[in-house]
Amino acid sequence: MTKTIKEPAKEIPVLMETEVLVVGSGPAGLAAAIASARTGANTVLMERFGCFGGVLTQVGVESFAWYRHEGTNDCEGIGREFERRAKELGFTRPEPQSISEVIDTEGFKYIADRMVTEAGVTPLLHTQLVDIIKENNTLKGVIVESKSGRQAILAKRIIDCTGDADVAHRAGAPYTKRDKDKLMGVTVMFTCSGVDANRFNTFVNEELKPTYADWGKNWDVITDKKEDDMFSPFMEEIFTRAHEEGIIPGDAGAIAGTWSTFTETGEALQLNMVYAFGFDSTDVLDITRAEIEGRQQAIWAIDALRHYVPGFENARLRNFGMTLGTRESRQIEGRTRVTKGHVLNQGRCQDSIGIFPEFIDGSGYLILPTTGRYFQIPYGCLVPQNVENLIVAGRCISADVIAHTSMRNMMCCTVTGQGAGTAAALSVKNNVSFNELEITQLQSALKTQGARMD
Numbered sequence: 360m361t362k363t364i365k366e367p368a369k370e371i372p373v374l375m376e377t378e379v380l381v382v383g384s385g386p387a388g389l390a391a392a393i394a395s396a397r398t399g400a401n402t403v404l405m406e407r408f409g410c411f412g413g414v415l416t417q418v419g420v421e422s423f424a425w426y427r428h429e430g431t432n433d434c435e436g437i438g439r440e441f442e443r444r445a446k447e448l449g450f451t452r453p454e455p456q457s458i459s460e461v462i463d464t465e466g467f468k469y470i471a472d473r474m475v476t477e478a479g480v481t482p483l484l485h486t487q488l489v490d491i492i493k494e495n496n497t498l499k500g501v502i503v504e505s506k507s508g509r510q511a512i513l514a515k516r517i518i519d520c521t522g523d524a525d526v527a528h529r530a531g532a533p534y535t536k537r538d539k540d541k542l543m544g545v546t547v548m549f550t551c552s553g554v555d556a557n558r559f560n561t562f563v564n565e566e567l568k569p570t571y572a573d574w575g576k577n578w579d580v581i582t583d584k585k586e587d588d589m590f591s592p593f594m595e596e597i598f599t600r601a602h603e604e605g606i607i608p609g610d611a612g613a614i615a616g617t618w619s620t621f622t623e624t625g626e627a628l629q630l631n632m633v634y635a636f637g638f639d640s641t642d643v644l645d646i647t648r649a650e651i652e653g654r655q656q657a658i659w660a661i662d663a664l665r666h667y668v669p670g671f672e673n674a675r676l677r678n679f680g681m682t683l684g685t686r687e688s689r690q691i692e693g694r695t696r697v698t699k700g701h702v703l704n705q706g707r708c709q710d711s712i713g714i715f716p717e718f719i720d721g722s723g724y725l726i727l728p729t730t731g732r733y734f735q736i737p738y739g740c741l742v743p744q745n746v747e748n749l750i751v752a753g754r755c756i757s758a759d760v761i762a763h764t765s766m767r768n769m770m771c772c773t774v775t776g777q778g779a780g781t782a783a784a785l786s787v788k789n790n791v792s793f794n795e796l797e798i799t800q801l802q803s804a805l806k807t808q809g810a811r812m813d
């Protein structure tokens with residue numbers, strides 16, 4: 360049994376009171392806060408780290424729309440605005456496997472600041488949610504910790520965009536989380552400098568010639584077959600060889616993956632080559648171990664790249680992502696659960712808040728949206744059970760394993776974020792609960808904001 364102590368109750372100051380509080384500022388939280396403020400609600404966006412952006416800026420994932428091909432029927436809305444703003448400000452580069460552009464992860468910290476400020480959202484950085492304030496089943500606010508100490512924020516509506524459903528979990532809303540040996544892998548992302556991109560590209564195009572079918576060699580990935588011969592920036596075999604030949608001295612099981620873009624100054628960005636299984640990102644001891652083991656694996660991956668890969672001979676570690684990247688943890692059990700069948704059969708729904716292309720990446724699947732197929736996203740997957748005043752967006756929405764693997768993608772998180780933010784603002788304005796909200800009114804507000812419903 361876990362040893363416990365009793366924490367004494369104490370009076371704490373109220374830091375802020377607001378109509379809508381968004382907790383967590385990844386693609387979902389940013390879209391939620393901007394949408395809420397644009398719909399007219401007084402909105403606070405709080406974030407535990409010193410920059411907005413979530414996985415994009417904190418882990419260093421730049422491939423915002425790598426699924427996009429000529430035939431893709433894509434969503435519209437705040438996520439597309441992120442891309443346009445990044446391009447206008449010179450913070451994009453061509454993405455190697457699609458017709459999209461990556462968003463520079465450092466530049467996006469600035470873009471997020473600008474968009475949050477322009478929308479009139481009240482920003483709150485370096486502030487971690489540690490508990491919730493609830494009367495019966497109704498959320499009234501949250502308890503936070505920061506350099507200013509322990510404080511409360513009171514809010515009429517709260518949007519949980521923490522990725523891990525921290526608010527829903529603490530509020531007692533039901534959720535699922537797979538056993539940790541089944542959860543998708545976690546990643547320490549890294550960047551190298553000193554890389555000769557021309558030599559590397561010659562090697563890739565003339566020798567490696569990687570395709571999506573290569574993902575299947577040791578990973579057992581189901582594709583639609585249409586993906587198999589397409590170019591994919593994926594590398595695995597050299598790491599197996601490096602292990603066999605002693606360049607990687609330890610367990611290399613976690614090392615394999617993709618590269619992304621190169622800068623003109625010889626940096627290889629977003630090296631997504633460490634994929635470690637068996638860690639639960641809601642367990643502090645697990646994430647401590649994953650950070651330390653992940654950094655070791657990244658160093659071994661660089662040793663292997665220097666040894667075997669033309670262009671990487673003089674590569675040096677430039678940086679690690681500022682935090683471990685989590686792909687999967689808690690999924691709330693919402694009013695509606697999105698299923699694999701819905702995603703793979705162009706699911707339609709009365710309560711659509713937006714669309715997302717038929718794109719699945721992970722949990723044994725790789726399906727790219729090259730044919731124009733897409734599904735609608737139901738409002739019901741954002742609305743948790745048993746707790747009032749709470750709505751959820753981003754990767755922790757209500758979805759089964761395969762639907763999650765699609766909906767966890769950043770662009771889809773912006774769709775659920777925009778839906779949740781608009782819903783929260785309307786529910787305050789009309790003084791109705793999330794369950795009572797008139798769906799046609801929500802849909803027409805989203806259309807006015809430029810979101811695509813069908």
Ligand SMILES: Cc1cc2nc3c(=O)[nH]c(=O)nc-3n(C[C@H](O)[C@H](O)[C@H](O)COP(=O)(O)OP(=O)(O)OC[C@H]3O[C@@H](n4cnc5c(N)ncnc54)[C@H](O)[C@@H]3O)c2cc1C
Pocket residue numbers: 382383384385386387388405406407408411412413414415417418420421422423424425486487488489520521522523525545546548631683684685686752753754755767768769770772
């Ligand atoms: C290594 C890796 C590679 C990926 N590659 C891609 C890719 O190429 N393309 C793609 O589209 N998607 C990719 N994904 C998936 C995608 O990045 C995430 O699923 C997506 O960012 C989730 O968005 P979100 O807004 O729900 O959560 P997050 O981006 O995780 O944001 C959650 C935010 O909440 C904050 N937060 C959490 N808890 C608290 C708390 N208690 N108090 C205050 N703040 C808190 C966090 O600091 C963070 O800013 C990848 C994910 C990983 C980990």
